[in-house]
Amino acid sequence: MSRPVTNPRHGRMRNLLSIADLGPDVAAGINEVMTLTDSFVEVSERTIPKVPALRGRTVVSLFFEDSTRTRLSFETAAKRLSADTMNFSVSTSSVKKGESLRDTIETIEAMGVDAIVVRHASAGVPRQVAQWATSAVINAGDGWHEHPTQALLDCYTIRQRFGDVAGKHIAIVGDIRHSRVARSNVAAFTALGADVTLVAPPTLLPPSLEGWPVKISTDIDAVLPTVDVCYLLRMQRERMTEALIPTIREYSNRFGVNEKRAELLPDHALIMHPGPMNRGVEIDAAVADHPNTVIVDQVRNGVAVRMAVLFLLLGSGTTWGGEADV
Amino acid sequence: MAERERRLTPPYGGVFVARTRVMSADDMQRATKRMAHEIIERNQGLDDVVVIGLQTGGVPLAARLCQALELIDGSEVPLGCLDVAFYRDDIGLRPVLPETVTDIPCDLDGRTVVLVDDVLFTGRTIRAALDALSDYGRARAVQLAVMVDRGHRELPIRPDFVGKNLPTRRDEAVDVTSDGVDLGEMVK
Numbered sequence: 001m002s003r004p005v006t007n008p009r010h011g012r013m014r015n016l017l018s019i020a021d022l023g024p025d026v027a028a029g030i031n032e033v034m035t036l037t038d039s040f041v042e043v044s045e046r047t048i049p050k051v052p053a054l055r056g057r058t059v060v061s062l063f064f065e066d067s068t069r070t071r072l073s074f075e076t077a078a079k080r081l082s083a084d085t086m087n088f089s090v091s092t093s094s095v096k097k098g099e100s101l102r103d104t105i106e107t108i109e110a111m112g113v114d115a116i117v118v119r120h121a122s123a124g125v126p127r128q129v130a131q132w133a134t135s136a137v138i139n140a141g142d143g144w145h146e147h148p149t150q151a152l153l154d155c156y157t158i159r160q161r162f163g164d165v166a167g168k169h170i171a172i173v174g175d176i177r178h179s180r181v182a183r184s185n186v187a188a189f190t191a192l193g194a195d196v197t198l199v200a201p202p203t204l205l206p207p208s209l210e211g212w213p214v215k216i217s218t219d220i221d222a223v224l225p226t227v228d229v230c231y232l233l234r235m236q237r238e239r240m241t242e243a244l245i246p247t248i249r250e251y252s253n254r255f256g257v258n259e260k261r262a263e264l265l266p267d268h269a270l271i272m273h274p275g276p277m278n279r280g281v282e283i284d285a286a287v288a289d290h291p292n293t294v295i296v297d298q299v300r301n302g303v304a305v306r307m308a309v310l311f312l313l314l315g316s317g318t319t320w321g322g323e324a325d326v
Numbered sequence: 327m328a329e330r331e332r333r334l335t336p337p338y339g340g341v342f343v344a345r346t347r348v349m350s351a352d353d354m355q356r357a358t359k360r361m362a363h364e365i366i367e368r369n370q371g372l373d374d375v376v377v378i379g380l381q382t383g384g385v386p387l388a389a390r391l392c393q394a395l396e397l398i399d400g401s402e403v404p405l406g407c408l409d410v411a412f413y414r415d416d417i418g419l420r421p422v423l424p425e426t427v428t429d430i431p432c433d434l435d436g437r438t439v440v441l442v443d444d445v446l447f448t449g450r451t452i453r454a455a456l457d458a459l460s461d462y463g464r465a466r467a468v469q470l471a472v473m474v475d476r477g478h479r480e481l482p483i484r485p486d487f488v489g490k491n492l493p494t495r496r497d498e499a500v501d502v503t504s505d506g507v508d509l510g511e512m513v514k
Contacts, residue, residue, distance in 0.1 A: 039409065039424045048461045051412035081412075315417045 015130045015137040016309055018146040019187040026191040030155055033308050037156050040304040040311075043080065053315050054083035057114040062088045062104075062129075063140070064095075064120040069275055069299055070140050070149075074117045077306035083314070086113065101125070105132050114314050118142070123180075136313040141180050144239070150274050151184035153305040155192060157298050158229055161270055166193035171223050173199040173255060174233030174282050177206050178240065181274045182233060186212055199223050199255065203244040220255050224264040232257060232273045232282045248281055258284040270294050342501050344508035349490055351506050354473065357489035358387070361471050362394035364487050365440055372399050374437045374466070380455055381409040381425045383444030383502055387473055391442055404431040408441075413454035434463035440487075444502035446472040449483035474507055476500050 015021060022029025043051055059078040063071055071087075078085045088108070090096070095104060108116065115136040118126045123145035130137040141147040158165050170189050176182045176198050189196050190213045197215040198205065205216065217223050224230060235251065245251045257271065262284075265271070271283070271293040279285045287293060349357070369375055372395060379388025385407045392405045411424035441455055452470060459465060471487035476494040494500065494509065501508045 036423065038427045039411075042427045042429075043412070046461060047463070050461070052457065053412040053417055311412075315422065 014313060015126075015139075016148055016313065017126050017130060017137065017139045019148050019151055019184050019191070021148070026187070027193070030152065030188055030192060033152050033305065033312065034156055034159060036308040036312065037152075037301070037304045040080075040307040041301070043307070044300075044304050050080050050082060052082045053311055054078070054081040054114075057081075057083040057314050058086060058112065059083050059115045059117065059310065059314075060086040060088060060108055060113045061117040061140070062108070062119070064090050064118075064125075065141070067119055067140070069302065070119065070147075073299070073302040074138075074140065074149075074306050074310075076303050077310055078115075080303070081307055081310055081315070083114075083310065086111075101129070102132055105129055109133055109135060115310060138309065138313070143180065144178050144183070145180050146184045146187075147180040147274075148184050148188075149302070149306055149309055150181050151188035152309070153298055153302040154185055154231070154272060154274070155188050156301045156305050157272065157294055158270065160297070160301065161294065162228065165189060168194045168228040169197070169226055170194050170229040170231060171197045171199050171217075171220075171227045172231045172233065173220060173257070175204045175235050176200050176233065177204045177244070178236040179233050185231065186214055190214070197223055197227070201245060201251070201255070220257075220261065221264060224261060224269075225266065227265065227269055229270045229272060230257065230265060232271065232277070234274070234276060234278055235281055252281050256280075256282050256284065257287050259286050262287045262290060265292070268292075272298060275299070340512040340514040342499055342508075342510055343513045344501065344510040346509045347506055348492055348500075348509050349474075349507035351504065354489065354506060355390075357473065358390050359394050361487040361489060362391060362398055365391075365395065365469070365471065366399055368469070368486070369438055372401050372403055375440060376404045376406065376432065376434065376437050377440045377442060378406040378408050378430070378459075380441060380443040380451060381407060381411075381428075384442045386504060387444055387471075387502075388442035391440075391471065406430045406432075408455055408458055410451060410454035410458050413457045415450060415454065428458070430462050434459065434465045436464070436466050439465045439468045440471055441468060442471045444473050445500045446470070446475045446483075446485050446488075447478055447500075449479045449481040452483050453481050473502055474500055 019026060043049055061071055061074055075085050113135050115138060116133055117138045117140045118129050119140040120142050123143035126137055126139035126142050139146055139148055155165055162168060172182050186196055197217055199217050199220050201218060269292060271290060273283060273295050277283050277288060279288055366372060377388050377392045379385035388405060392403050395403050407429050409424040409426055409428045411422050414422055439459060459468060469486040472485045473489035474492050475485055475488045476492050478496055499510055499512045
């Protein structure tokens with residue numbers, strides 16, 4: 001079956017599948033999202049936090065994997081833009097009856113949707129969906145691959161606190177091997193000119209780090225005094241098929257940020273976490289409630305950043321980089 | 327704002343080429359002063375008056391109007407700016423991106439809002455602005471001040487305070503800067 005490459009209603013659509021999709025100049029693409037996010041932060045602070053920008057558009061979230069904040073965040077973002085939202089959860093759908101991914105996409109598209117937000121346990125599924133679908137596809141996390149909107153909201157949160165991401169030293173600590181957040185964040189942070197250090201036991205680093213402009217360390221206590229941002233990752237036990245660490249307790253002792261380690265951080269340094277966090281494993285309960293811990297800001301900014309992404313894809317009539325596309 | 331956006335937008339896009347200067351900087355200053363007097367006269371003072379400039383062309387004019395109001399009346403007038411990008415009725419038809427972040431200085435409930443723009447043309451920007459304002463509260467009244475009213479309205483909207491009524495052809499373009507107002511054409 002042949003499919004049109006353009007959507008007759010909105011001209012050529014673009015997708016957000018990875019940070020690299022933000023344009024030939026990734027930093028410019030990220031900055032464009034940041035600038036637009038400022039406007040949506042203002043919208044979110046109003047008594048009536050809703051604008052009619054995407055009236056009549058439909059955004060469907062297609063989550064093949066569990067999620068709290070990303071799904072709710074996208075849904076809130078779409079609703080604040082006056083778009084209609086549809087929710088699809090695998091456990092209550094015909095996927096249970098054996099319907100294939102392609103048929104599921106075609107069924108959803110036949111109902112006339114404008115954007116599909118996809119999360120899947122396998123890397124590359126959003127790209128595959130984008131090839132089948134005529135609507136805009138947004139990657140909300142695919143396997144170990146990427147989670148671009150998380151990286152955008154992290155950049156925004158850092159920019160909000162420090163004014164700029166460039167020149168900041170950011171340590172990403174934890175299960176980097178299984179983390180799509182780490183992959184998107186390394187791409188985004190380094191594109192914006194930050195210095196990134198990955199801190200993890202060797203078994204939790206990706207098999208190859210070729211082409212990653214990052215430093216590696218296994219000694220968190222040596223890295224913490226030099227950072228502006230300490231970015232903690234969750235131990236993704238559901239993705240671990242072999243014994244990569246002796247015990248969670250040992251990991252926690254060597255890499256978890258407890259109150260003592262938090263004191264090593266410079267006074268201005270931020271502690272970030274993409275959530276969901278496991279208190280007592282990678283982050284101590286007391287540290288999670290520390291004033292420099294900006295996890296709540298990350299969630300709040302997530303809605304505004306996703307509004308910006310949805311508006312850029314569905315409403316603005318521009319491509320990343322601002323040129324007209326109508 | 328309307329003029330600037332139109333400049334970026336096909337099929338109107340192109341470069342503005344001025345043909346005639348219709349207002350000098352001095353003319354604009356005098357018109358601003360006169361509009362300030364009219365605003366005070368109409369509202370019997372400046373109690374609860376808020377001046378809000380529309381992005382982008384209305385913002386510098388709103389600032390100057392505010393100065394003129396404060397000079398005449400002596401009381402301070404809240405000044406804000408409004409970007410109506412998310413309220414436009416042509417989203418999806420042409421590129422729409424906000425120029426800046428909207429800044430409304432106070433709660434608008436019960437206030438009299440004076441909207442300020444550089445050029446009043448189709449009235450669609452003002453329609454969007456009225457929608458946007460209603461999300462910030464229920465203003466007691468909304469009045470509209472424009473430097474140039476060039477006609478060709480597509481909606482039932484009229485200005486309350488006008489710097490200059492300028493009859494134009496639809497295909498002409500009006501450019502308002504701090505140096506003055508020019509009438510000309512968009513050239514591709």
